[in-house]
Amino acid sequence: MERLAFDVAHFFAGSLVLVSLMLLYQDRLSALINVFAFQAVVLALSVAWQAYVQGAPHLYLTAAIALSVKAIIIPVALHRMIRRLGIHREVETAVNIGPTMLAGLGLVALSMVVILRATAAADMLAREDLAFALSVVLLGLLMMVTRRNAVSQVIGFMSLENGLILAATGAKGMPFVVEISVAFSVLVAFIVIGIFLFRIRERFDSVNLQALDDFRGEIR
Amino acid sequence: MVALPPIVANLWCVAALLVIGAAAVAIGKRNWARWLVYGCSLTVSAVSCTIAVAHLIAAPAAGSEIVLPLGLPWIGANFRIDVLAAFFLAVIDLGAVAASLYGLGYGRHESAPERVLPFFPVFLAGMNMVILAADAFTFLFAWEFMSLASWALVMTHHRDEENRRAGYVYIVMASLGTLALLLAFGLMAGPDGGYTFAAMRAHGTPPGLAGLVLAFALLGTGSKAGLVPLHVWLPLAHPAAPSHVSALMSGVMTKVAIYGFIRITFDLLGPVSWWWSVPVLLAGVVTATLGVLSALMQNDLKRALAYSTIENIGLIFVALGLAFAFQGNGMKAAAALAMTAALFHVLNHSLFKSLLFFGAGAVLNATGERRMEKLGGLQNRMPATGLLFLIGSVAISALPPLNGFASEWLMLQAILLSPDLPQWALKLLIPAVGAMLALATALAAACFVRAFGISFLGRPRSAAASDAHEVDRLSIAAMAMLAVLCLLAGVLPAFVIDALAPVVQAVTGTRMPVQTVAWLSIVPIAESRSSYNGLLVFFFIVSSASIAAFAIHRLASDRLRRAPAWDCGFPDGSPVTQYTADSFAQPLRRVFGGFAFRAREEVHMPPPGDGSPARLTVTMHDLVWEFIYEPIARLVNALAVRLNHLQFLTIRRYLSLVFGVLVFLLLVLASWG
Amino acid sequence: MIAIPTSGEGLILAIPLVTAALLIFISNYRLSARLNAASAFLTLLAALSLFVRKTAPGPYLLVDDLNIVFIVLNTFVGFTASVFSASYIAHELETGRLTKAQLRFYHAMYQTLLFAMSLSLLANNIGLMWVAIELATLTTVVMVGIYRTHEALEAAWKYFILGSVGIALALFGTILVYMAARPVVGEGPDGMVWTVLIDHASALDPALLNLAFVFLLLGYGTKVGLAPLHAWLPDAHAEGPTPISAVLSGLLLNVALHAVLRFKLLLAANPGAIAPGPLLVTMGLVSLIFAGFMLYRRRDIKRMFAYSSIEHMGIIAFAFGMGGPLANFAGLLHMTMHSLTKSAIFFTVGHIAQAKDTQKIAEIRGLTTSHPMLGWSLVVGVVAIAGMPPFGVFMSEFLVVSSTFARAPLLAIPLVIGLLVAVGALMQKVHGLAFGEPTGVSHPVKASYLPMIAHFGLVLTAGLYLPPPLVAWFQHVAVLLH
């Protein structure tokens, strides 16, 4: 059981990293959203598995939230937004996909080194989980900095949050405050982002941040 | 009445000045505010000066000290008055008395009294506090406070772009100075924060660090005193302030800087090393020469005076450098001589420079002009001011029998003792210093012939000058007071030297021989070496001039006829034909300007047959400004422009920055453990 | 219920929360402004009561020597800012920049913000602390965007994105701390209780703590505004309502700093962990020098002072990074003085912007002539913030520089250069703003000068005289911080 538990958790966590890399690979917005939804599904599975292994039923709630919000509601909303706003279908990249992938691999390696070196004393599961979570966080951040349009940046951010949830659930016995707050933050984040996107659209015809960035408060 | 310890009395004076300043905020615009503020400042300064002089004369071995529960919490605000402090306090408060007296009259013409009155007593309080401070925090607090108050005074006439620039340069240089001093004190205090002067004296500074402390002390006090190349603010800021404040800044505040330097080096830093003298002498001599050369090239009367201040500061630092050299080699008597010369010159300069600035202020009031090219003929219109300004000019030109000569004579005597120094560096350096000192003195005389001659003599060059009237009696009284003191200090230098003896004793550990014997002549070492008697010289000059006058008037002729001036048979009544300040300086500019200012003269002659006038263009460069400050300003600007792009990045790029830092730190962690 | 509402800390939290709820329903802006100020005043009283009666740390709330300094400072500036806000916001309503509905929202948010900040300071649970800071961020985001101009929205958006990322990083750091604590403290809520953590600090896994600190430093450091994580700060200060700028600069930055300090304590108590000092010192120096240079080309007066906040946060981080009783004392003092001074400057600047109808530096001249009170307040504020006597910042800068130079001369040189660069810039700007011939429009202002006078009075007093109890307190905390 111990072995199996570890292997399954390891598998899910690893999958999350893989999906994060896949996110980086996408060059179409709709595909990107789909992959993100898939990541949310994997995350939900992972969290559910943790709930089962740790015998922590409240984690099922987290899994459910992840599944419903991130895998269904948000992707659907984003799809509609793309259609309604007539946003470019391409993911506009600041750095080409190839180098981004390479950088992503480097980040995964870095997080492995950092974490594995750090927690020699901790148990395997936590260690591996943490390493993968860190990878997902860094990859999400990488996505935010290498993609130009707002939708992909938002997805990058949410992917980052996925990593956080992975880490939080992996930390056995973490007080539930944290899960709630994570979910809460994701929710609020999304709502506020939505509000802002709405307002931004009100004034500019695009959610591309570029249009906003041209106006930076100070004249150059 | 219970006798207050001097330090307490002095602190009460400081407090009183602060209160006056605060009160002036409320009443600044009233007509009578001037009387109240300057009157009170005058009284308080006089009291403080008296206490200081009394302390100087009594010269108790232990200073009078007090710790107030203010300032830095765990050490409190330490104040102490010893003889060194008492001397400088006396100099400062004497200047303050004169300036307040002058302000009573001069202030009538002030267009923005509410911008002067609150800061004037506060400025005085700041200077007093610097001298009284006995811990690093209080010292720097007062130091910067003084700078700030004087900055506010410089900004009095803020509508003038020039003045704003002056204020800006001043406050930045003042901050530089404070920070440098802060570093110096930080080193002396050590990591445990022994910020009191007593603690610094007690545990001393490691010899390796002494050089660093000296460097920062030179930087810090030099920037306030006006050492080249830290002087750039001085000729801008001193003239910008109202004239009595200019007098305080030039005549008095620079002395506070000198005090700081003496306090740090001789008192706190521990045993003096001979090599300290090298940077000090170099800085001093460059300052003196460049200062006076610049003064010679100025058209603005007050600016010329400000540059002349730089020169005198240079002279004082030269004397201090000599004192280092002697002290470091154990030549006690010579060190005492050099130190006496420095302190004597401190006193002298404060007297005549205040006097001259008052004179310039009187001219400014009477004519509204600071440009010498627009003045002239004032001697006939403002005879009293003219005479007093002349006395100041003679004194600052180091001519006997006035006081400037006495102190410079002592300096030259000190230089003559320096061949006995063992170090080769000094053997080669000091003669050169002496030569430059002599050059600077001679140039100073030329400078004041020019300043006085162009401004007061000749025919008026503008309507403003020809309509000028004598200034009010209070202003003249202030000037007369200083002029009399100049004469007294020049004629009776022996008394001054003896009064300085306890200070010199405290600083160098020995003193000059008692001077007030044998006809009051001053004898630095031995009568066979050299001696000078100001009183006798004065007496001789006066009596022989009287004899000559008497003889000629009685035996020959005393008839006098007024006639037009000789015009070479080419009548042109215009005062424009007179020599101007620029043309007066032209020979000297030809001789020295090419080197010191890269001066170039260009003559544009119209072709033959063309009736248009020929033109002479003179270009001069302030090399210090161009080679030190402009590059710094350019560098700061370039960096500011370059970094400013960071204000205009996209959010994505900002995130990249965060991301970059994160990855960097992770890499550090990965490679660290 | 989190805590007994009769205790000081309970009241500090309860009053703003209740007021916020009330304010949503009050449409009369005069009344709500007054209620806002009154509530802030009550909170201040409650904070002061902490001095008298201290309660033992609970699982969620904690009052110790470190945070009490922050709390009192926070509630005080929160109060004065609310007084200032009352006179400021009326003008905004008159000129139509804000609607009544927005005002209602504004006041409620103001109290929520105060609540969030107090909660973060009082939290004994690092998770709770995180939540509170998150809440504070979100409220300020909305406040910054309240004018709904292009610039305001952009500033809020930038703040939101950067803030969220920072918050996410901080959360990861928090999780890591829990991970480090779990083997020692055991599973469950105890692993996040700060008092428990600090007790077991030496037993925690040092490598994990290091990693956690990196994330926490970057996460909360973003909120502190340390360069290069500062990007949100200038725009958020410049575009939001001025009372919020004052609160941001004077309080929120401190709250984040408090969080960083907490974790620094944790790391310092662990012998195996890296010394957090060098990290703080480096970021502090970078912030100081960077902000110093940025000051030169500022054209917006509020943005300029926002950069000055970055500069001072740099100095404070530097001081805490240097450590030692002197530097820590200086850091605490500097933080206090900076809060008071900077918020007073923002009060002044707010009225100046209203008087001149502009925030552009180039269009404001000769204030000491046209508006003597505002002009001289600005001069005093800049002089104080530039670290000149007789104000308190001078004392802290004195201690930082001198103690640094004696210990690490090479670090003091860039420090001094940074200070000088900043002074040069500030003075350059103030010469243009306060002096010269006044130009442009010039309205009379109905300003309440009381908050400014109170702040400057305190800063002046601190520069001259620090009361011994306060000193003892600071020294105690300084020792606590190593």
Add this chain to the structure above:
Amino acid sequence: MGLIDGISIQLSQMALVLALSPLLTGLVRKLKARLLLRQGPPLLQPYRDLIRLARKEAVVAESASWLFRIIPYIVFATTWVAAALVPTFATGLLFSWSADLIAIIALLGSARFFLALAGMDVGTSFGGIGSSREAMIATLAEPALIMIVFTLALIAGSTQLSNVAGFMLSTGVGLRVSLGMALIALIIVAIAENGRIPVDNPATHLELTMVHEAMVLEYSGRHLALIEFSSSLKLLLYTALIACVFVPWGLAPAGAPLHVHLIGVVIFAAKLGVAGLMLAVFETMIAKMRVFRVADFLGAAFMLGFLGTLLRFVSRSL
């Protein structure tokens, strides 16, 4: 030596310089004329000129201030005091300790300072030219002089002229390089300070080339007499200075009997004669230089003086 003796010697010294100085001027003029194969004015012409001038009414320009009228007296007095303190025929001057060599130089500086002011007082361009050039010459000559003083003082160990002369009289001085440098430098300075060819021409009538004469162009009557007298005194002073330091033989030591003093006077007169001859010959041989060449001329003196001083500094430890 009693006080009476001292005072009488001091007074006779003062009278002597007063009496001899016009004669020296006359002598130089006469000798120069003879060297140019002209007859020249009589030897005593300067006395007559002075008396004539003093008797005339003084004409003062309308724009002149009161300073203009008192400056001649100041100039005369300071020069006279300076001259009275340089040992001419005896070293034991009663008041020689009241001003050393530096003070004497400074006294001459005072005279020049006021004279330059006088040049500017009337407000004509000629006075300005004169003052400005005089100021330039002075700024170069004065440091050179101070350097010479340094050299002498370092050799003799004193700046008191009497002591310097006494030291020079004593054996064991020998020939010294620095002394030679000082001598040449002193001669150059003396030429410049007295406005002699090649620096200035006391006999010129072309305003643009004048220095000293341009300054005093506006003076007439008794004022001019005093100024002319001061110039003569100054020439005598420099001659006496050179004589006292470099050829001190014949100076009556302090406390010497009367006849030694009388011999001293005679020897001094002889020295003056020789100096006058040398000056006349030198001036006849050389042409006046351009004003801005003067800087180089005096710069040479300054360098010589400086080298002399430096040598003294360096050789002290050898």
